[in-house]
Every structure is written in structure tokens, then in C-alpha cells.
Amino acid sequence: MDVDLSKEFTSKLGVMLETSLINYKYYKLWCEELIERLDNPPFWIVELSSVKLQSEASKIVYKYTNSEPLKDFSFLKLNDFYIACMYIKYRFKHISWATFLLNSGEYSDSANSCMDCDDFYFMYNQFEDNEYSYKIETEQSGEINTIFSKHIKEADTYYKFFLVYMKKYVNSVK
Structure with a gap:
């Protein structure tokens, strides 16, 4: 490339x-x-x-x-690209799923993104309430992967x- x-x-x-x-x-x-x-x-x-x-x-x-x-x-695409980069960090085990959710929630609080900050915080609370369940992590990461798939693929290619x-x-x- x-x-x-x-x-x-x-x-x-x-x-x-x-x-x-x-x-x-x-x-x-x-x-x-x-x-x-x-x-x-x-x-x-x-x-x-x-x-x-x-x-x-x-x-x-x-x-x-x-x-x-x-x-x-579109600079707005960069907001989703930011979250995609965070997802790549999660996928390569640079950060935990909880860290991904909290960082993405904090970032999307002031950015126009595919997902609202409340959605990330809701996912974090669900993950925490279920004692950081691997099953919940897998379901949630699959959902994020679907929502941000285009940006994740691009970030992954650059990475x-x-x-x-x-x-x-x-x-x-x-």
C-alpha cells in the first residue's frame, strides 16, 4: 500500500x-x-x-x-475514525474493553459521531453490571464493529x- x-x-x-x-x-x-x-x-x-x-x-x-x-x-468522518482507532487499540489488546467504552464515550460527548456518548456509557454500565463478562464484551464489540465497520477497516489498513x-x-x- x-x-x-x-x-x-x-x-x-x-x-x-x-x-x-x-x-x-x-x-x-x-x-x-x-x-x-x-x-x-x-x-x-x-x-x-x-x-x-x-x-x-x-x-x-x-x-x-x-x-x-x-x-x-468531511472532518466529521474523523470523529468516527477516532473511535475506529480506539477500537483497533482494543482489538490488538493495547487497551481493555472497559477503557475503549469509557474513552469513546468521553470523546463522543463533544464530537459528532455515529454513536452518542450515552450509548457508550450505557454499554460500559451494562459491562460493569455484568462483572466484565466476556459474553457481554463479545456482544458489544460485535455491535461496535458493525456500526463503525467502514472506519474500522480503514483504520486497520493504515495501522x-x-x-x-x-x-x-x-x-x-x-
Whole structure:
């Protein structure tokens, strides 16, 4: 998969950084590869390649995303993409189901999403009231997977793309 460097892609990259789905281990070698491959790499790629701190990486990416010329795409889709990134973190065991529900509820409280924050909190209460039942977790995660399927597939594709670079990075520092 070869990603384009469109504002839409970089916005999603920003969300992946904001949710901590990826960090410098995932993007450093990708940036370096682009710098080597492109005659005139974008400045934000050069900047990003030298930054490890998550908050700084997000700032660099969002600064580019919000720079002129602004592109017309639905920023509302990013709200669902954010939740999809959180779901990928859950699926790869980076966070628990309870953490996913609470974080998604908190995020969707101030964002326009496919699901209202109350729905996430209701699911959390149901999960908690049933003593964190695996059966309830499976049912709820299946429901979330259905509702956000398009965004989860996209987030999963990007995650797996960057995962290749993370594995290369880890192997290079051993």
C-alpha cells in the first residue's frame, strides 16, 4: 500500500497519533523512506521524522493539515475514525474493553459521531453490571464493529501499513 500525502490522509494520521494508535516507532522509518525517495519531500515529513514526542508529532501533522490550501472533505468522518482507532487499540489488546467504552464515550460527548456518548456509557454500565463478562464484551464489540465497520477497516489498513515500519524500527535497534 502506498499512501498519498493528501490532507485527508494526514488528518487521519493525526488522529492515529492523537489516539496513540501509532507512535514514532511506526512513522520514523516511513518518513525517512519518503525523504530518500522524494526529490522534494514535504517539510512536515522532515519535521516529523525527527520527533518522538507524541504531542509534538500531532502538532506537526495537524499544522500541515490545517495549512493553506484547505481541502474540502468531511472532518466529521474523523470523529468516527477516532473511535475506529480506539477500537483497533482494543482489538490488538493495547487497551481493555472497559477503557475503549469509557474513552469513546468521553470523546463522543463533544464530537459528532455515529454513536452518542450515552450509548457508550450505557454499554460500559451494562459491562460493569455484568462483572466484565466476556459474553457481554463479545456482544458489544460485535455491535461496535458493525456500526463503525467502514472506519474500522480503514483504520486497520493504515495501522497494518505502519506496523510494518514499526517492526523494521524495532529490529533495527536490537
